[in-house]
Amino acid sequence: MIGRCIGETSLTQVSFISKKMPQVGEYVTVEYDGKVILGMIESLVRGSIALNSEIYNPDTIEKIRQIEGDDFYIKGTVRILGDVNDNLKIPRTPAPPGTEINEAPSEILKDIFDVDNSLKLGHLINQSDVEVGIDINRMVSRHLAVLAMTGAGKSNAVSVIIDGLLKHNGCMLIFDMHSEYVDAEFENGKVNVIPPMINPKHMEFSEILKLANIKNAPIQERYFRQAFFEANRSVMEGTAPSEDFIENVAIILEQKHDAAESASEKNKIMDVLNKIEDLNLKYDRLLNTNAGDILKKIQIGKANVLDLGQVDENTAEVLVAHILRRALRSRKNYVKNHDRNALAFPVFFVVEEAHILAPQNRNPSSKTWITRVAREGRKFGLGLCLVSQSPKSVDSETLSQANNMIILRLVEPKDQKHVQTASESLSEDLVAQLPSLNIGEALVLGLMTKIPTLVKIDEFTGRMRGGDLDILDQWAIRHDMKEKDTEISLQNIEDLLG
Template sequence: MIIGRCIGEISLLELDFISNCVPNVGEYVSIEYDGKNVLGMIEDLVRGNVALNSEIYDVDDIKTITDVSGDDLYIKGKIRLLGDVNDNLKLPRIPAPPGTPIFKADDKILKKVFNLKNPLKLGTLVNQNDIEVNVDVNSIMNRHLAILAMTGAGKSNTVSVLIDGLLKYNAPVFIFDMHGEYVDATFTNGEVNVIDPIINPTYMSFSEIRKLAKITGSAHIQERYFRKAFNKAKEIISSGGAGTNDFLKIIFSVLESWYNDEGKTSKEKNSIMDVMNKVDDLKEKYSNLFNTNKGNILGTIQIGKANVLNLSQTDEATAEVLVSHIMRNSLQYRKNAVHKTSNKTLDFPVFYILEEAHILAPNKRDSDSKFWIQRVAREGRKFGLGLCLVSQSPKTVDHDALSQMNNMIILRLVEPEDQRHVQSASESLSGDLVKQLPSLNVGEAILTGLMTNVPTLVKIDEFKGRRHGGDLDVVSILANFKEDEAEEIRKQEEDSLNLGYDY
């Protein structure tokens, strides 16, 4: 069925059309000419009446014209051209002639477009729920992914559907779980492996622990003493000469021995005491983070499982240290495995999902976690490390890291600055698609990037497993609290009567 015809000047990338019906934004169409069958996507629509132009200001005149013209309306829209379905979706070299008819793309064409070699089903087309939308697993894991949405738009459900789909391929998924949403989750295609947020400090770099100790780069003397004590503590542990496994206690003992050295000047002792005080603060805040009995945290990752690092009880500084530590070691150990330059290896690819990416890779603040996220985003695909950045505040996610995400799942975004930031980081997100972001319903998303043959408007499947998260039922919580409080008072009164007290 012809739904319209091309009008005006037509380019190789887009065309305007007039329709004799009311199609939907996001629908696919086909344009046949010169032996080609070009697939397109409707990205914008307007409805108008030639007789009712914007220069008519009298309401009664508008009513009169409407009564006379009746349903004499027109539909005008814009179509983004996606490629010739007869030639592997390559864009044609010759544009369609004006007046060329436009057809609704049939199911056979669409099923061919979404039939991928390594499919992961995310959902169905918004406008045709009988057409499954699949994305390519290899493209996701090799070329990275961003999942972006305003709060309440269906972001966590999308992440869960993605994880379950990856587990079907035996992929080792590693989730930096900032809110404990996935600790007790159940997935159809794999189990959860909960990892405690604990680091063996002998695997840490000096810069990681220095940041926790709040020793700035300008405090050169303090940094020198702390570095020497850190390295000495690692030597003591590796030689088996420590009487305790408390790494920070060993560092403190080393510093204390230097402080008690009569050969030190008072100025040197003051500097050492400053470092000792900072180690004391470090012990008070982060003693639970370190354990020399633990192995390398990378050794806890299991293939075919959702490996969940529970960060719900840690502060942002600790989370940043853990992320930078894991990203740094993952990249180095995968390089070792590929180049066979060391026995310190990570022997299989890993897909990392970073919740609250705007905290771990902030746009306007430097941090170690941001630095190593950027490094893995740029270099990781060569060594089998994939990244997924998840955020409800895209404008505050580092632009460099976001631009390395060659795939995007974008749910509802209302704030213009968020929209601009995402569009500037994506090569395949057009201005017309950006206009659709505020009108998406919960669970609806725009897919772009290498994981899909064409930009897609999709209704994400509802996750069938179990996880925490989502909005709390505050009204029920407060009602139950009041009931519990009343029940407690009743019990106290009953107990008092049993003891012989009369109210």
């Protein structure tokens, strides 16, 4: 027995008093009215009646301690999780005051966390013999957010999830902003690196317009639109003069420029031509008419990685928006129309640096399509994993669509508040535990797990980039190289002088 219920109890929470120190996050059972109710300790305080806050002399405190000894009490709150024998339904009646609070047996917890076709995430922080599995179907279809401050174990958690999905022949596409997964090694599958290239024939006008940097210029936009759709038509009809789509747009604009009668019209068309030339120079590696369909490069049973480490944020936003837009449309065609040329299997999109691709205070095209997939993807087998070390900077609407969360250590109050606002099941007491989590420890909650839980996430045993550089090692290597170069130069000079 840990303690007994005191004061007023409710259907969702009870207070208890104890002489034994339990741990926050520990599971307990409360038995009454023929029911076994599971609960989780959410808060604890230790106090003393004799040593109260009205004593202001340290000497008096010491004298009382000598007389009373270690006479203290422990007071805590238990969050009611549900009836163990009734599918974890919340009971209809509260526990009577004085009811025993007992440690939850491992057998009960093992049964709760034993999920069919689950992904093993780790084990309970307080009971290492109880493994924690999460429901893959509910994780993918109901979306996931992995949130933590830098260095708390976020990349390790994501890698464990990816490796676990590969064990089930899963398909994920990682938007890899820092090339962390390009040369990763997973135990259960291989990495398929997809170069950041788009066939412009598969792009929408709005995507090309953004790359061309035509803003608040309706006349330039009109000329560009006309040339874009004429080039599209010539490609479809097989009459295009060039294999390069952007070059076809430029050829059409040059023809319009030559045919223009007024100098003003010629100047406006020339402005568009200049922007297309800039587009070609800046995005020469991104736009490739030989790139094929980027969706066709996604392979099932592999960790597909879109390497965004060498492109700027604007390009990354366009690429992410392009892929998500086409994936959603393709999956709709497959599910509704049984289109054999469409994307034939579900995909789990891992959005690294979600605060950049779906920011709170900007509206890039990537944010539009991430939010769209978050709202509609479940019906068509598209899931999202939003990963960020700055939760307060992630769009609140998008974050609220993630019905599952893995929250590692979070210290900043604004981050904590933003996450709590996005999750209905995250209480104040649970939020209060986030700064005290150690590296690799996480609060896991949502539809993918039957109950909220504190988990020690398994250590990823494969290989990947990421983490902090060993600065001292880098300096030492560079210093040794410089000294070696100096020695070689001096030796060359001595050889020349004979």
